[in-house]
Amino acid sequence: MSCHRTAGPPLAGFAPHAIRAIADTNWAPVSLDRFEPAWAAEVEDASATLRRETVHLATGLLLPVWDKLPDDHVQVVRIAADDGRSLLGREVATVHLPDLGAKLGLDISLDLAPDALAETVLRTGKPLPFRGMEPLTVKRSPRQQQPAA
Template structure:
């Protein structure tokens, strides 16, 4: 019967714990409103099991890096590499300070999206190539790219080397 199946499903679901990390910009939002992502403007109230509640704007993984950059916060090193890769592949630039100051951004070359490492020192090119990056000379400049198909793995090797 329906009731028996429903009870079995409830019992099964009760034993599972789903954990999700959310980021909520709270406090005085008006001064930083323009720095917050413009594609999700809703203000949400989050309440926990103890009765505490927070009012603010949700900041999704792909927007965290851009928000940190706009607010002048150099905290890309504590962001998950998959969040950085998703942010770059979605078209946002990410400033990274380790292992050396650089900007990760999506570039279109010959109609194909690529992840580019901007401001990579020439002395680091052999090391970057050994981690899976490749270079191309475009308009008399050597540019460094991360393969878009393997961006997360290559970026992980680069960022963990710091």
Template sequence: DQGGVRDELPPITTWLNRLLALRIETQNLLFEVFEQLMAAKVEGAIAAGNYDKGLETITAESIVVTDRRTVYTHPVSGAQSHVLTVARKDRIRPLGLVDALAIVRAEPQSVLLVNTRSNRAAIQLPTASLMLDDGTVEHRVRLLRPIDELRFGLDALAETHWQPADRKLFCELWQAEVTAVPEFTPSTFYIVAGLLLPIWRRLPDHDCQVYRIQTDAGERIIGRHIAPTLVATMLRNLGIDHVPTLAPEAAWTGLIEGKIGLQLAEGLVLRRSRVMNDYRVELVGFTEAMVPRLKALGLISEIISWKLKLFVPTGDEGSAILATLLDRHTLVGVTERTAAA
């Protein structure tokens, strides 16, 4: 900063030229550090459960669609959405003892480990450290096993049952585990394929992983993965399986009288509430992004105690607005309430 004029940072090309002007050994060292930092970031995201692989191609020994269920048909184009149950069979290729010992010989920092509780063997190998939120560095190690890998912080590893072992015991336990590994492992997963945009808001919002598969019959499919525990919830959100049927007029009467509450798709709930000494039909569970769309359907908004609330008007137009709302957000449950609620 000279004479009140602050120098601008040099452009990226200048930094690149400076990097390329370094000795090859120095460049290799910088790129190695960068790769370690990138690997640590990826491993941290995987461990935290928020790593997004994007479009993931699933490869397996066998992929078969065992069930195909139509859950939505577009009223104009006739395009359909399907929930697919996919059976997958993967060949297990364990790391043999000969290859494991070769890794040990090639890595001077490797350590032979045995779990004193489970009688399993592992090879301790160095791996990238992690920068924690408080700025401290967590030094970690990688445990290589016959069919998987584990990563531990050094402090966390000391609290486990993994202990250094002699070569003979390590070899016995490693070979015993390799021998016991089955040739294949079967599994089942669920995906929603076909026309997705009209029903996207009714799908679970915490898992947006997209799979690309090719079945044994040669069919190629791209669809969104659905966790097995959320399939039933998704079907209810789509108006399928154990969904109550209730005419809008009857639903409106029950709401006005405070006898029932309505559970709608996307986590919305309609109920009678006492607001400012008056009974109102209130909608709860909405997000900020939903507000313009819900107001366009006829709901009215009010700020009460510095909080935005949405209500269905209780006048003559209330029943019609409720019918429009139920058409847009599927009814997934009816709860009985006391008249005083």
């Protein structure tokens, strides 16, 4: 019988309660004959549910502009691109692009479709500019409380 284990960080740096929590998971030793088809099924399922999304990444020398970046999602990420490049930087949500551009002296416009713009405003509550014949700002208005009947 073969036993397989997921590769991860060494447990020496973890607190004892964290090591016990890892040991209390549902992982169990399995034979290679059981593992390979189960793994192939997981890979096939993941391939069928491939998701693509646009990610805005602030890269390069970030320290001088760190205070200008939005502070609601402070996380450095590494993205492996299909062409072999590795991109390292801070992810910037679409809703923050106009403000970030203004802070950096850039004109970053959001050319979102009207339905995507409305969905973003409703989800985040943040007003966003709408580019059209006249300058407009799409805002979420607070609901007025209905009088009790």
